[in-house]
Amino acid sequence: EIMISDMERAIYKRDNIEAKGRVASQKKGAAPTQAALAKEVAELTKKLKMTTHDATVEQSQVQQLQETQRQKGVEVEAASEELRALQSQADSVLKTLNHQKRMHELQKLPLKHNERLMQNLLAAAEGAYTPSLSEAELQEQLQG
DSSP states (O other): OOOHHHHHHHHHHHHHHHHHHHHHHSSSTOHHHHHHHHHHHOOOOHHHHHHHHEEEEHHHHHHHHHHHHHHHHHHHHHHHHHHHHHHHHHHHHHHHHHHHHHHHHHHOOOOHHHHHHHHHHHHHHHHHOOSSHHHHHHHHHHOO
């Protein structure tokens, strides 16, 4: 019986200590208990680990995005260089085409003149040609 009464007293003391701790922790401005501090430290440690993990993941994603940006930059530069080369080729082809058009026009002038002369000669050979100028004017034009 003595043992039982000692055990009951120990339980009673423990309950009193626990109740006093609860009341003290609920008061404003009261110092936190060691258990509350340990719990808060554990929570902060867990939050710090999660934040560190999130930061590592984000940093990895930033590095991947930077690498993708670098690759896209290289692709854009290559496409730009190809565009410049194609524009240069197009300019060259356009210059060649314009030159050929001018040469064709220059060659057409003597051809038209020669064609008209040939038609006049054929008409004269057939006896159907009548000159637009008088004979004296034609002589003058030939000598002049």
